[in-house]
Amino acid sequence: MISRRDLTYGLAGLAAAGALPRGGAAAAEAVTAVDSHAHVFRRGLPLADARRYAPDYDATPEDYLAVLDANGMSQGVLVQPSFLGTDNGYMLEALKRHPGRFRGIAVVRPEISRDELQALAAAGVVGIRLNLVGAPDPAFSAGPWPGFLKNLADLGWQVEVQAEARRWPVLLDPLLQAGVTVVADHFGKPDPKLGVDDPGFRHLLAAGAGGRVRVKLSGSYRNGDGLPAAAIPLLRRHLGLERLVWGSDWPHTQFETATDYRRVRAELDTWLPDPAERRIVLSDAPRALFWPMRG
Template identity: 35%
Template sequence: MSKIIDAHAHVFTNQCQLAPNPRHRPDYEAPLSTYLDLLDRWGIAQGVLVQPSFLGTHNDYLMDCLRRHPKRLKGVVVLDPHVADMTLDEMEALGIQGIRLNWIGRSADELQSPEWSALLSRLELRSWHVEIQAEGSTLLAILDLLANRDLDLVIDHFGRPQANAWRDPVIERICSRSVGQRYWVKCSAPYRSHSNGLDDVSKRLLAELGPHRLMWGSDWPWTEHEHLYSFEKAFHDIEKWIPAADLALVMNETSQRFYGFNV
């Protein structure tokens, strides 16, 4: 297999500034040094650091990690819609070309504000992508709002389906042939899904989108589910979800192209 890329992980320390009123707050640290040690131990060449919900728009630590390891790491940030163009320039210079919408427990209507509309337009001009952490009707509403935007959309954690592949409306939307080419899906974090049919979900995604639209992520350090998961289980799951013939695409080549990693 080609070198493995972990397309979804989080790092944080006790010195990181928290978002106001976070949904949860880990009582431990997940520093970059520990993550890099784990990558080495498991033979993972490169990783994508995704800003966790509890840090909000305080991306300082993530950006510092990218400065220190520009060849090994890429990043996805969380932004305030009023973010300055100068800040976006700085992020882009570090290899950041995407934002994450952490929209669990929030209304999609917030994204209809003039401020968010303006930011999305700026992201279109920069060819940035939007990664979406949402589920159910909220995720569907966000996809509706972004339908006419010239933006690549990355769906976190299989879209957190609530039923099996043929009954879940999120999976149905992602697999719609009329719009499917806009979506990339992260095969990750089964514990964040309400479906017990991720084997079927992955089969349908492979059939409708193809392995060149799927990416594997560990979701380390598995916040709120630390006792349930591990790198060993993450590898076991992806090998169960994806046939051996497609693993190199899902675990390396798709992420390499999408995030612009050098070979």
């Protein structure tokens, strides 16, 4: 369910800026500003057996499109929520209905066939997500992981990882060796007590020099106060702005009353006050990552 606060504040801000976009196929094809991390779901969908949380409200694709339009965003990336497990059906329906507006990141089992992956790719999926919070490290060297990762690399897909930063030394190297691009959710999730001094976050920075690591500037409220101000200068120095993308984390699950879309979007203006730099993070970098065939 769309937040009245999200919609009202977003419309007011755009009215002042004269930037409210119009819908339609032509507008959808122009990638001008991408929200790289959002979730859609509704009540009544089958839930995963293993889950930490499930919301009691709807966040439909149409709700999300209204928020995107109200905040001047041309496209969004739908990330399969972990509480829906590997049933990507609701997200796939959204991709089918709005192919010019959305790309998808799916959750799948490593046993999935190459043909099934190719069908997901045809629907607009461009990568898979590993949400490892509360889960063990995958045994990437054991079957079926090597074949699975090869299929992902052959498709040119990304592997999006949500995990505590302390785990990056174990997780990151085998994924990069498999030839996939790795996208770190929510600033790489350093320990709030350690911040940018978390050794795992430092490992992520060092690996970023190789060119196949991306970091989402998202979920600042999940990482403790003050992290972005300290992390972004380091991320831009080690990875470059062209490997950073912004995400709203809409509808801010478990933090619905603590923030809203207007507020998280405004954070980026504070972090990167130069419009040319923001354009790299909002348009150039996500267009290359999520719409690589569209120029």
